[in-house]
Amino acid sequence: MWSKTLSRQLAQDAHSEPAAPPADIDQSTADFDETSLETLILNKLDDDKAQDIVCIDLRGKSSVADTLIIASGRSHRHVGALADHVMRALKDAGFGKARVEGLPACDWVLLDAGDVVVHLFRPEVRSFYNIEKIWSVSSNHTVDSH
Numbered sequence: 001m002w003s004k005t006l007s008r009q010l011a012q013d014a015h016s017e018p019a020a021p022p023a024d025i026d027q028s029t030a031d032f033d034e035t036s037l038e039t040l041i042l043n044k045l046d047d048d049k050a051q052d053i054v055c056i057d058l059r060g061k062s063s064v065a066d067t068l069i070i071a072s073g074r075s076h077r078h079v080g081a082l083a084d085h086v087m088r089a090l091k092d093a094g095f096g097k098a099r100v101e102g103l104p105a106c107d108w109v110l111l112d113a114g115d116v117v118v119h120l121f122r123p124e125v126r127s128f129y130n131i132e133k134i135w136s137v138s139s140n141h142t143v144d145s146h
Helices: 004-014 034-047 076-092 123-129
Strands: 051-057 067-072 099-101 108-112 116-121
Touching: 034 051, 034 067, 034 076, 034 116, 051 123, 067 123, 076 108, 076 116, 108 123, 116 123
Parallel strands: 067 116
Antiparallel strands: 051 067, 099 108, 108 116
């Protein structure tokens, strides 16, 4: 379950001006909201038992994305399933098809959903690259995992 701090942060972000959807996302989704995209992805990862979920706000830090979500799967198969389920959830919710890299090996899978980028790792690979440290994640951004 998510920490109260992250829930408060998402609620505050909901009051800010939503960003426009990327060009490849179905424009008929008139109620596009970046926070709902984050929430959809975080809920899906939580439902699928992803471990050590971290959500990093990149607004003002990077032009690549507004949010970075990092999570771990227990095995190659779990990482692949997490990626597949997130991609299906995005498509079913009308956010379009996310671009994906690393799916064949499933050591490190990157999903680019436009304003939200998701990194899914096996635990050993995640600890080796330690990308959370690049963005100086503080403890109030971490999400409780299972």
